[in-house]
Amino acid sequence: MTINIILLFLGTILAFWISAICGGGASLILIPILNLLLPSSVVPFSLTIGTFTSSVSRIAVFKKHINWQIFFWFVPFSIPAVLLGAWLIKYINPNYLQLIVAFFLIINLPELFKSKKSEVKTEKAYPKFMLIIIGFCAGFISGITGAIGLLFNRFYLRFGLKKEEIVATRAANEVFLHLIKLIIYISLGLYSNTALWLGLTIAVATIISSYTVKYILPYLSEFLFKKIGYGAMVISGIMLMVGTSEKIIQQDKISFSTTHHSHETESVISWRRTDFIVEFAFDDGFEVERPIKADELPQHLKEKYENLKPHYDKIHLEKVFTFRKEPAYEFYCYKNGQLTKFEV
Structure with missing residues (x-):
């Protein structure tokens, strides 16, 4: 277990560096790793301890970049959805939702091959009411899987946010969701001592990652930031699909x-x-x-x-x-x- 904790610690720092550079995705990188160490039902608890700490530390580092308009549209509709998702985790297999999430991540593949010119021509900002739908879906999926990650990164990009704004606004939007999830998981008994220790390991690593990544972001252009983000979506989707498919085949004897x-x-x-x-x-x-x-x-x-x-x-x-x-x-x-x- 000691070796697993050390590897998870180092992997988390790297994952949350990539997450900040891509505007998200550490959770989806860590899910396949945690699936090897924990039962599926307690993976969201362990993951949420880390993502909550990450959101708090990112708000502290990037607070001046938060887009409060998006925050006030997003949060009120995400909270009831996260309550519903966390409650349903006792009744549905989260592996099947992870498989659907993986599919939606992989379909971002064409975005990797768009030129700078074509992006400027084709991308239009979403209307504000879309934030209601995005907030609800993000809360629901986060409640079941413990992660939102890169799945909704595309929407932030389409709202025209800069790289620091995406990192800060996502953290502000999600910090309340993570706190509510932790309370629900504990009240439903969806945790274990091992999950707690692994979650605390992730938490410490996220703090180190958040305070060091601010020295990396200024060296990335907005175009490169987007490409790395879409690339991480596709890679995370493939990893998640392979890992989750194997687990479903074993569990359901397919x-x-x-x-x-x-x-x-x-x-x-x-x-x-x-x-x-x-x-x-x-x-x-x-x-x-x-x-x-x-x-x-x-x-x-x-x-x-x-x-x-x-x-x-x-x-x-x-x-x-x-x-x-x-x-x-x-x-x-x-x-x-x-x-x-x-x-x-």
Whole structure:
């Protein structure tokens, strides 16, 4: 654990340097690392200790650059959303939301290849009311994953903020969210001693990072600042997608298999002990089959099932979905090792 803490400490300083240069993203860099050290449910708590400390220290360093107009539009709508997100963390798997976040980060890839001229021509500032939507979405996602990071950096860039203003305004917008999240996570029991120590390690590293990065920012042009920001979004998205996908596959026991017959190809996708069968035949096209229980059958087929049941050792049921057709049902009836199939 000592080696992990040292590596996390050094990695956090580097991550928050990159975060300040890019206008955000340290949280999304640290999530895959914390996922290796902690259960998913307590990662947001550990991460939030660090991001709260980072926001406070950045406000202290860059307070004169805060855009208060954006602050007063953003914060009132983000607070109820973060309450909702933090409450839902007990009921939904945060890994799936992290996967969606990763996708939205990766779609920033085309921004990396835009020239300075094209950016000036194509980018228009968002209207102020967009801050209501951004604030709500940022609060909700932050409440579940513990991070906002680079996901909303694009919006700050489109509002025409300079690099120091982005760093300062983001910190001011998010400091209240992080404090509320910490209170909620503790009240819901979504923490552990290990998560606390790792969070404190991140906190100390963020303070060092915030007070040293002010010597780096003046050497970056606004154009380079934006390009680094978009690049960090894409890289963080790829890292998050790979790490989260592996965790989802392990947790939900996802597997794929394919078999080829003379006139059809059948692929089986297993997820949480449920098999989804994707079948392609030249005469019928694509079909998706899902195993079901008897109580999921329509009433007239329940009667058929009850009539068949005494005559067979076991009966497996599948619901078949075909494009532009009503769902069909298949009965796989076994008697003394012999299979009889009924399609209705």
